[in-house]
Amino acid sequence: MATQATPPLPTAAKVTSYGILARPGAGSSGWETFSWYFFRISGVGLIFLALIHVFLMHIANDVSATNYDYIAARYANPFWRVYDLLLLTLALLHGLNGLRIVGDDYIRSRGIRLVVQSVLFFVAVTFWLMGTMTIITFQPGHTLAQSVLGFLQH
């Protein structure tokens, strides 16, 4: 690909309220380029992870059959814990990155956009930790409180 011409510097009348990281035309080494590739790469992974998950839960079984014992049997095999952790991580990041872009599209004010993206980051961390906690610590017959207490007392 030929080198791109430097975009004209914005005049005072055209300056828009973009931050350093979100500046358009930032070239192929910018965050948006990483985000572009991340969507497609995580998307391919999610095609398998998510569709197989839905197939197992709704077609091969039924949601009403995915009770406590079913999950206990499934999580006895660490493969499913890893699988679900990967699904959780990729789906959360893929989805919330998409929501970030929706915000970029519709929120004009830089301040409000910053607040919204901070909330999205907070949501990502919180929900990822919640899901990871369940996937990693689940032991049949133990509640979450017992697992946490057991971990803290050792």
Added chain:
Amino acid sequence: MYRGQAGQWSWLFHRVSGLAVLIFLLIHIVDITLIGFGPTVYNDALKVFSTAPFRIFTLALIGALLYHAFNGTRIILVDFWPSGYKFQRQMFYIVMVVTILCSVGAAVFILAPIFGACPQHGYCSAANF
């Protein structure tokens, strides 16, 4: 009204379906966390998801996920296959057809218990249809 045809609608459906699945994902993480409260709480919550309104909601969700996945593949093909852009409209039609076909297939399994099918288990799975 912007007359963007297939490209416009595919973009809009992709965005709407993505947001729908994301909102469900956040709710889903919370409801699975309930398993940390023991089998009684979790199995009770699960009964809610087997009721008729929830089954219909589940089917809509799966339809959204299927469209998002298939259209996503279309986007990847247009992006990384040099000739992809020439067939974007045909690919969109294929995406719609495949999405509808797979959704109808899923509907058979998911909605059948509402109509009393598979009374032995109360649900229809591939194993006991």
